[in-house]
Amino acid sequence: MKLYIIKFAASPSAGRLEHVLDRAVSSLDIPVVTEYITSTEQFSDLADKGKLQSSRLIFAVETDISGINPEACKLLRYLRLKSIYPAAPCGDLPSVTAAAVNGRRDGAFSSGTADISSSGYGVLPDTENLILSGVAGGIIVDGQCDLFTKDLGRRLAFTANLAGCNFPGKPLSEATSDLRNFRVLAGIWQTDCYEAYVRSCTLLLQKVLNFRLPVQDHPSILAVHASNRRTSNSLALWEMTSAHLAGKADIEVISIRNGQLWDCRGCKYEECLHFGEKGDCFYGGVMVEKVYPAIVRSDVLVLICPNYNDSVSANMMAFINRLTAVFRARDFSRKRVYAVIVSGYSGGDIVAQQIIGAINMNKNLILPGNFALMTTANAPGEALELPGIKAQTAAFARRILIDGAG
Incomplete structure (x- = not known):
């Protein structure tokens, strides 16, 4: 099996x-051939030729004391452009004209292709052409300061996901400068923080190499x-999307809008686990x-x-936090997560x-390629009138079914 490792060192490293x-690769218990990619140009050359599709890929980035890696920024730009124009060779990626910057619809991109306003960030009808389609990915971020590692990890995951990359649950191993973020794992594994970091990376590589999307021919879908x-x-x-899933999936929709939904009170681990093993929670x-049985x-x-102040709503955040009890007692690693974001x-x-x-x-759920349908709309019903939205919701539904088809 082949493993591509995108290794971007900081300067100085x-x-x-x-x-x-090196330690993690040498510790793998399965035969693997590793190929290191050390520049965006090298990555784009392989990607444009389709050589990375359906591969196993690790993004390994070292950030400097400012929390930035310039080569990673170049890679993010490349992936974002390719997620809009998947068929365009790297050298032909479009640039924005002054008219487009000024908001004129006829400005679009100088390449003469579709207007960015209708290009469909999120789910595209031709997702099979994306450069990371079928890829299983993992992320390692090694920081020279105590901030920005999680931020870069999430941005890499989101951007690679736009380009089609699948991520297993818990796909990020991050290390802050003093490794204090590994104290808990070091205690569990009865080792020091450095060895916990090595073990975390080794387990991540093994997870990526062994990853397969689970086969779920007639999936059970919970929409919250x-x-x-x-x-x-x-x-x-979502209702437009679910119409395309009728008869092909079992769909349950739960509203958490009405009534009181208390946020997590932060029980101790043992107390939370005790409740979770019984399918219960303190509140x-x-x-x-309804929710625990449905998600199980x-x-x-x-x-x-909906976007509330650049965040999910308060009730949705409480829902996510309250999943901890059932998550501690159940394995979520074969479940997939999708989102509709307006x-x-x-x-x-x-x-x-x-x-x-x-x-x-x-929470360890799988992140399938192009997991989110994202758009901008304000007035009630406006989203249903957006250009190309019917094709995008149909593609989104198809993606949910294809991802479970094996």
């Missing part, structure tokens, strides 16, 4: 990432929302009565999320990254 990667049906664009888009209520029997979780102005990418951090990186 502390050398820790290279040493940890906290919206008003009369006014919600997000819910309207009880709709989470215990589901194959797919769909979060319907922003009144902008910021859908921020909400998507929040979901990635909370549900994929924390």
Whole structure:
């Protein structure tokens, strides 16, 4: 089996990432051939030739004391452009004209292709052409300061996901400068923080190499929302999507809008585990009565999320936090997460990254390629009139079914 490792060192490099990667690769218990990619140009050459599709890929990035890696920034730009124009060779990627910057519809991009306003960030009808289609990915971020590692990890995951990359649950191993973020794992594994970091990376590589999307021919889908049906664009888009799933999946929709949904009180681990093993939680209520049983029997979780101040809503955040009890007692690693995100102005990418951090990186659900349908709409019903939205919701539904087809 072949493993591509995108290794971007900082300048100057502390050398820790290279040493940890060497240790992790040498510790793998399955035969593997590794190929290192050390520049965006090298990556784009392989990607444009289709050589990375359906591969196993690790993004390993070292950040400098400012929390930045310039080569990683170049890669993010390349991936974002290719997620809009998947068929364009790297050298032919379009540039924005002055007219487009000024908001004129006829400005679009100088390449003469589709207007960015209707290009469809999120789910594209031709997702099979994306450069990372079928890829299983993992991320390692090694920082020379105590900040920005999680931020870069989430941005890499979101952007690679736009380009088609699948991520297993918990796909990020991050190391801050002093490795204090590994104290808990070091205690569990009865070792020091450095060895915990090495072990974390080794387990991540093994997870990526062994990853397969689970086969779920007639998936059980749980859709969760906290919206008003009369006014919600997000819910309207989900209903348009679910119409394409009728007869092909079992769909359960749960509203967490009405009644009290208490946020997590932060029980001790043992107390939370005790409740979770019984399918219970300290606060009880709709989470215990409806949500826990539904998520346990589901194959797919769909979060319907209007953008509230560049975040999911308060009730949705409480829902995510309260999943901890059942997550501690159940394995979520074979469940997939998708999202419908509508922003009144902008910021859908921020909400998507929040979901990635909370549900994929924390709660261990699979992040399938192009996991989110994202758009901008304000007035009630506006989303249903957007150019190309019918094709995008149909493609989104098809993606949910194809991802489970094996």
